[in-house]
Amino acid sequence: MKLNRRTFLGAATAASATLAAPMVKAQATPRVVVVGGGTGGATAARYLAKDSNGEIDVTLIEPTRTYYTCYFSNLYIGGFRELNSLAHSYGNLAAEYGINVVHDWAVGIDRDAKTVSLAGGGAVPYDRLVLSPGIDFVExxxxxxxxxxxxxxxxxxxxxxxxxxxxxxxxxxxxxxxxxxxxxxxxxxxxxxxxxxxxxxxxxxxxxxxxxxxxxxxxxxxxxxxxxxxxxxxxxxxxxxxxxxxxxxxxxxxxxxxxxxxxxxxxxxxxxxxxxIPAQKAGRICDMAGITEGNWAPVSGHTMQSRVDENIHVLGDATNQGDMPKSGFSANSQAKVASMAIRGALTGSRVFPAKFSNTCWSLIDTNDGVKVGATYEATDEKIAKVDGFISQTGEDAALRKATFEESVGWYAGITSDMFG
Amino acid sequence: MSVRLSALIVAALTSAAAAQEDTAPLGDTDRGADLWRLCAGCHQVGEGAKNRVGPQLNGVFGRKAAAVEDFTRYSEGIQRAGNDGLVWSFRTLDAYLENPKALVSGTNMGFRGLKDPQDRADVIAYLRIYSDNPQNIPESAPTAVPREVELAPEILAIVGDPAYGEYLSSECQTCHQRDGDNDGIPAINNWPEEDFVIAMHAYKEKIRPHPVMQMMASRLTDEEIAALAAYFGGLD
Missing domain, CATH: 3.50.50.60 (FAD/NAD(P)-binding domain)
Known part of the structure; x- marks a missing residue:
């Protein structure tokens, strides 16, 4: 946690008054604000709340009340899924994990004051900010x-x-x-x-x-x-x-x-x-925050911190991180690393090496599923690919069917990992 | 007795190569049904099975020794073995059927034992029909034999760090559902630790075939596999 001088002095005073109290305990509960309730944001909010056991105050800002996953939306077009099977609400995140879910648009970020302003008025203060806004289109x-x-x-x-x-x-x-x-x-x-x-x-x-x-x-x-x-x-x-x-x-x-x-x-x-499907760029809140270079927000793979502002972590499609594809799976993977790093910084919990993975399944026709995936690690320069695999041409029908069924299991797994 | 049981387990861990040679992967249930006549004088198994001279044996896999409710004729020996941690699995049943009194001194089971490993495997396969746990992981204990990979005892002896395992597990739970549901991708909750360790090493060495799991396991260290096993072994 980067402490400004005033906070640090206040904390030091409190700590010296109580002698043995650890510094983080002497402060108010640290606040993390997550902007964007897609795969990256929902996963980060859930893991922060779940793993910090109340030691972090988590706010999730997301304008829509029902989230439709992009993944499997092609299967809806093909007639393999109902649209409502792709719909998810934020009810569990609020009720079971105590996340403060705010349905509003984040319209501005004051990096000096460390606040997020909302379209509906008011500003939400943060100690760490997680931006997971997905994409916008290049005009x-x-x-x-x-x-x-x-x-x-x-x-x-x-x-x-x-x-x-x-x-x-x-x-x-x-x-x-x-x-x-x-x-x-x-x-x-x-x-x-x-x-x-x-x-x-x-x-x-x-x-x-x-x-x-x-x-x-x-x-x-x-x-x-x-x-x-x-x-x-x-x-x-x-x-x-x-x-x-x-x-x-x-x-x-x-x-x-x-x-x-x-x-x-x-x-x-x-x-x-x-x-x-036009050319894409980071969701515009990244531009508003002034953390983009070109179309994307550069981040460190060790923590998913913005290269521009270490109090901001950026996840998923909006990032420029290195070798990972822009996918829900990647955003979910990055969210867990960011959550672990944020908890370490704010509450002193243990910090482990960043590990990432991705698998993308695609359906070509009924029971004809294929996949591609890789594992990644953080280097100082980027998130770097370690190992990978891809389905092969000429695979038999049973394997392709199993691959499709696996994707159905993955969908259930990742959405439960995001929304609880 | 607990000394002897530990000795048996150590022997089982270290002589896996021998076990691989003389134990069939899984027994023949038809032969097992035929051999069951040697047991049927005292034990019942299957629908409506009742305790007789010996306890009924439905669901015996994964059950602690001497744990059938309402059965009142357990010897002190078998009760002590159960309290010491004897749980019925392929390995422990195999040893018990080979020589009951060698595994459990003072047992009431008056059976001289089956010397042929194939006979024992067949009876155990027959008993396995009437045990439905674990459902989700067909390769796992109690019927996971022979061992898929040979692991040095020191690898199996690593005590996993469950906190690290919890962090690492978040990567698993993108696909493996945290509530243990099992559609398209198997559940991995409550997987016995040692079986988990063996399975991960089998993926890592590309003995198990799945490309995603081979990739995921290939970068896990021995300590990380132990950490994951410790974490998942403790999940309900």
């Missing part, structure tokens, strides 16, 4: 598209109403119609996510609208689990999916939401549904 990334166009051309890259809208639009496509996706450039949330979505859209269209076509416009030459997805697309959805990579203008795209047209390097295509 102007796809000419012709901005968030006002998200009803005509949904991104569906924050789960909930956008996901529902995209699914309804797919269901309303004319027979033999065309679905387009504009995939984002690196780095972005959930590297296999766009390609799992293509798989799930294809699965849905294959049974409901089998002559429909899918156009995938991609600025990247390569993508996550590419061999696995392409093998699966050939096997399950032959002739349905066309991918336009950067060789053919996939990185030079603009849209017209009013006419549902996509301009790919000068060639205009009219489509029935257009899923625009």
């Amino acid at each position: 102007g990334a796809i000419p012709g598209w901005d968030v006002k166009a998200q009803n005509a051309m949904p991104h569906a890259y924050k789960a909930g109403s956008q996901t529902e809208l995209l699914k309804r639009q797919i269901e309303a496509m004319p027979e033999g119609g065309r679905f387009a996706m504009i995939a984002p450039p690196n780095p972005y949330r959930c590297p296999p996510g766009p390609y799992e979505r293509i798989s799930m859209v294809a699965h849905k269209l294959k049974s409901e609208n089998p002559t429909a076509k899918i156009l995938l416009i991609d600025p990247k030459a390569k993508f996550s689990k590419q061999a696995l997805f392409e093998e699966g697309w050939n096997r399950h959805y032959a002739g349905m999916i066309e991918r336009v990579g950067p060789d053919f203008g996939g990185a030079n795209v603009s849209v017209n939401p009013a006419t549902m047209e996509v301009d790919i390097d000068g060639t205009v295509e009219k489509v029935d549904v257009c899923n625009v």
